[in-house]
Amino acid sequence: MEYRKLGNTDLGLLFQSYELGKLSLKNRIVMPPMTRSRAGVGEVATDLMAEYYAQRSSAGLIISEGTQISRQGQGYAWTPGIYTQDQIEGWKKVTKAIHAKGGLIFAQLWHVGRVSHISLQEGNQSPVAPSAILAEGVKVFLDLAGKGPNNGAGEMVQHSMPRELTIPEIKQIIQDYAQAAKNAIEAGFDGVELHGANGYLIEQFIDSQTNHRTDEYGGSVENRLRFLKEVVNAVANAIGKDKVGVRQAPLTTLMGAQDDTPEITYIEAAKILNEIGIAYIHIAEADWENAPVMPVEFKEAYRKAFNGTLIYTGKYSKERAEEAISKGWADLISFGRPFIANPDLPYRLQNNLSLNEPDRTYFFGGGTKGYTDYQTHETLSFI
Template sequence: MLFTPYRLGALEIPNRIVMPPMTRSRAGHGDVATPLMSEYYAQRASAGLILSEGTQISRQGQGYAWTPGIYTPEQVAGWRTVTDAVHAKGGRMFAQLWHVGRVSHNTLQPDGGAPVSSSPLVAEGVKVFIDPDGRGPEGGIGEMVQHSKPRALSEAEIAYVVQDFVNAARNAIDAGFDGVELHGANGYLINQFIDSQANTRVDGYGGSLSRRLRFLREVAEAVSVAIGEDRVGVRLAPLTTLQGAVDDTPQATYLAAAKVLDDVGAAYIHIAEADWDDAPQMPAAFKEALRLMYRGTMIYSGKYTAERAEQALQNGWADLIGFGRPFVANPDLPARLQLGLGLNQLDASTLFGGGAAGYTDYARAV
């Protein structure tokens, strides 16, 4: 099934293989996508669907140096060169819209202010990548530092953030993307509202589960109205505890989140499974329950092989499968998987920042 076509919203995609979002920190001045990024994504256009690296919706939404944005005209124009290159190779591409919330540093924020979050909580040990010398991705040496203490968004400010997501979604369509994915996973802003241990609010956005899911619902609804629900997906990570976001009852919480997205009519849910070596396994019963709560397309990512992917598709709880790290080192990954060819090994030292080395220079097998 992995190599059979699939209909996702208005898109006909030729296989069930997804390139998931992966931060590579190679944006240029002004956080603009570069010609090198166009080459990188176009090399991987044989994926059924490419999801862009996390793309900040505002300056406030940035948490790491050298990541691209989609809130200025220059950034939109930069991304247009990427989508044009991908479409010229026959590919399809969604933009992942990203607000990191508290996972940021004062030096990355407007006027050096505090990052924002659901609550004024510091996640100790959570570090972000900054460029203290301002040299840029090719010549710079970044630094990992503890994220800065955040402040809680007011209810009035939350409305402005929702509008930032809407503006970014419209910009993404103007830039030629086929749709957008809302980043609701990995401990970033939407996740900071959802997970119980990251949200200590006592107003309309905290406390009960329905209130903790309110921000997710409002963003998904507003973006769906702006660009069409068939162009909107959402990434969730029910069992991960990245960036200090932990939920006390993850199965109940994320089944309720899936129902919210079913009500909204989102085109897909993208589940990021925990992928570290001793990570907890996501129970099959949980996946089956998600399928019952949500009637749209289900994407799963997290240490999948071709064999595991086929089993997931055959079991019926997945429609599409994301292959993350293998796509970094194998631009022709779908062909390699289909033909049973060996995979290039990833050079982890070149993942973040730099130029073409470890980015666009991996060999193709076919």
């Protein structure tokens, strides 16, 4: 693709402003949700988290790390919540810091479903799921030694056997999502993204291999999409449909979730989301070695089914991002791991600068190292 240049500065589509409903994004670059496990006591967002997000506020849109809607919804140590007043106050520090730098942020609302451990659940109860199915080899990050996030010495443990949700419990979780969305707006977020991907609760209802129910929430595609539809409607009614996005991962098999006919199931889901009129769908493409490639035809089907904004994530280079936008598959592109090590990623991409490599040792838990201490182009210019 040809780029117009001013010196070594690209003026491609990726760096143009974009209107997301009533929000004006300064570019089409999104920082996606990435679990970093650095919340404080009570799963409260900290000053350090505010610094981390504010450093990355040059993104057109930031989507927060997964934020559990309830104690039941937590699956990993030191992840933040948004169901208590203290948690709301903690997140206010983050949103205020981002807005002070001209940034925008959505909260990703998260219920992990079966991907949890009894040690994280109230009274050591079993995690919950659409169906009581254990995913062998699916592990969760725990602080079994009780050392806290600053130590960063958690360990990966097989998730606990889940129990099947009753219909009254399902209805309560739907209300938990709606309340969490209200809490997010109170905390200063510009909107919310519902985590419907990566094998967590919403996707567990959607995918045929994790949902073996025989009632109105299982069986047919329509029934398996019922929970998604009811959650999205409840959240849209609570805060406004223009403030709602949904993340999906139609071809990934993370956390043991898999659908037998993903191209049928997920296009039907997109049609439902289109009817509701939400702001965006955020599609996570599989990004590991030998992962299934999302066919162009699948992307084109998404575009036909959904009239709102489409965001794509998954090992995108600047060139691939420009191609996706220019061909109409995507409106916005998110860059995950590059944002961990490059707080000033939009500037680096636009000016064709080299990128820092993230240190995986400090992805989960710990303090400033590998979190807020990565160099920017500005700090490098003084070396």
